Amino acid sequence: MTTSSTPSALPTIVVGGGLAGLTAAHTLLERGKRVVLLDKSPGLGGNSVKASSGINGAGTETQKALGVEDSVKAFAADTTKSAVPHENPALISVLTANSASAISWLADPNTFGIDLSLLSRLGGHSAARTHRDKGGAPGWAITSALMKKLVAISEEEGERGEKRVAIVKNARVVRLCAADDGTRISGVEYEVGTELKTIEGEGVVLATGGYGADFSETSYLAAHRPDLLSLSTTNGAHATGDGIRLATAQSLPANLRAGTTDLSLVQVHPTGFVDPANPDAKTKFLAAEALRGAGGMLLDKDGKRFVKEVERRDVVTAAMQTVQKEGRGPVRLVLGEKAVREVAKHCAFYVSKGLMQRYDNALDFSADVGIPLATLLTTLASFGGADDAFGPGPGAPYAPNEALHVAIITPVVHYTMGGLSISPSAQILTPSGDPIPGLFAAGEVVGGVHGGNRLAGSSLLEAVVFGRIAGAGVGA
Structure with missing residues (x-):
């Protein structure tokens, strides 16, 4: 894809086509940005399409309509209790404080119009706050709505024939690229079949998912939780920790190399x-x-x-x-x-x-x-x-x-709570805690949001909340 040398004209590269990546892409488009979305699988959706319990929100219009009393404070307390002793108050605050607006964004007829009118109270929650649709498949209902709209936008052409978003499937990202002066992440290299391509971007959002399907000798599970290798998994075959490997690669300059957290928490x-x-x-x-x-x-x-x-x-x-x-x-x-x-x-x-x-x-x-x-x-x-x-x-x-x-x-x-270290603004951090310019993350590739145990209904929420924050952060 040909890009201009003007930074504002460069696309943002989103790696991963699950709910976190789709959310980031739509948020970028809402801000007038151009997007290239790369996914190593032949289809979009990731694990998000299989999520079956719902998406959490505190203080939502659905709760109010059904007479359910809840608050961000109560949701944060439940999440913290579940996360102990590995809780990250800053990330928990972001997750819970943005939960109602995430539900509104999904349900708004002007965005996606997704039905989230049913509520359940699931394990570890002090209130009924897990929203789902009447069809009984909330992960599919939410993710497919974002997929369909993004595909439709990708087929549109501007007055000069340019496209706002390009979706490239079967595209395996193999390397993050640093700018010549070593100050920021400036793009990616990816493989499509036998062809190696490079694309420059205004920023990169990693939304590649977790590592719960990799039981190989070199996997994160083998390194950090060998006791789990005998179990089965609910994860699709794509969940192999790619984003973590990309961001922590020794080939990157030390100042652009990511830190990780909680990799043993599965x-x-x-x-x-x-x-x-x-x-x-x-x-x-x-x-x-x-x-x-x-x-x-x-x-x-x-x-x-x-x-x-x-x-x-x-x-x-x-x-x-x-x-x-x-x-x-x-x-x-x-x-x-x-x-x-x-x-x-x-x-x-x-x-x-x-x-x-x-x-x-x-x-x-x-x-x-x-x-x-x-x-x-x-x-x-x-x-x-x-x-x-x-x-x-x-x-x-x-x-x-x-x-x-x-x-x-x-x-x-089922879910890997560990992953890349991020700030509350979804920017990936170095091991010393410094933000890496041009590099953001959202979804299960991130560590630290859920601590020792994730509450049901918070995986889809994490994808939407941090996907929106990451999309808003690129070029801000």
């Missing part, structure tokens, strides 16, 4: 589906947290509950791993009719994939899997009731004759 999601047809598959479908938020319960092989289902992800995961180590597995996720109605499209999809099975009643379920019927009936009757040992939750006692949807689940590598 979220193991408690509920990945075990496919009966392929139980040892390394990549697994995620059983959305919305299923537990709707009133799903977790049972051991004897039909007993062992944890409050809407606890934080790290707490539920630890409880499940204890059950498995003690020989009380497999763990099953069970939903009654009320829960299924709330997440009907989720369940219909999982049943169609053979990941979830429907039983007419508790007797049929008990007979099929060998759970003692008396124990199962006691568990169903006490769930969410006055005698519930785990306290009040989103569900209600199950009737012995109601239909049940059941799946076998297991913990899976």
Whole structure:
């Protein structure tokens, strides 16, 4: 792509076409900038399209309309509690303070008009603040809307035939380029097939995702969390830590080389589906947290509950791993009719994939899997009731004759909280904490936002909040 030598005429280069990269691209376009978006995959979307629980926001119009009391202060407190002892107050403040405006930006008919009218209260949250659409696939609803609009803009031509945005797929970025005087990041080198190309830019936004799909000997998981190499993952094959490697490459001048943080902090999601047809598959479908938020319960092989289902992800995961180590597995996720109605499209999809099975009643379920019927009936009757040992939750006692949807689940590598060090303005920092001119980041490639544990619904939020900040920061 031919560019002018005038800095203001140079495009901004966005690396990665998931929600963070798409958000940055749209924000840049709103500011009159030109954009080149590079993605190593044949299609855009990344892991964002698979997000199934929703996007968090505190003090939103949806909450107000539904009478939900919430605040940025409460959201920040919940996030901090989840992040301890690795909390970063500055980044938590940015994430939570910008959450309502992120929801508004997505839902505004003048931008994307995305339906985010349903609310759930998920694990670790003190209020119902996780927004999703009526279609039941919030990651797809949000990300596809931004994809479609960006593709449409990429097909438009100005009066002189110029384009505001170019999208290049199957483009693997192999190097960040420094300006001749070594003062800033000035572009990238990327491969398309066997061809190596270089493009100069006003700035670069890295939105390449995390490293939760790389189990190789040279991976960040192998280096920092070898104990997780035996697990499966929910990540697409693209999640291999590319952006971290690019920004920390020894070939860069020391003053333009990024620092990292929290690379050992990896979220193991408690509920990945075990496919009966392929139980040892390394990549697994995620059983959305919305299923537990709707009133799903977790049972051991004897039909007993062992944890409050809407606890934080790290707490539920630890409880499940204890059950498995003690020989009380497999763990099953069970939903009654009320829960299924709330997440009907989720369940219909999982049943169609053979990941979830429907039983007419508790007797049929008990007979099929060998759970003692008396124990199962006691568990169903006490769930969410006055005698519930785990306290009040989103569900209600199950009737012995109601239909049940059941799946076998297991913990899976889901999200990498570690990544590149950034400032609250999304600028990538050196190991000593200095901002690197011309280099920004957003999404899962970033470290420090979630600390020790990410709350459900905050991955899509992080992508939008920091994608908007990064897009606004280039050339500011």
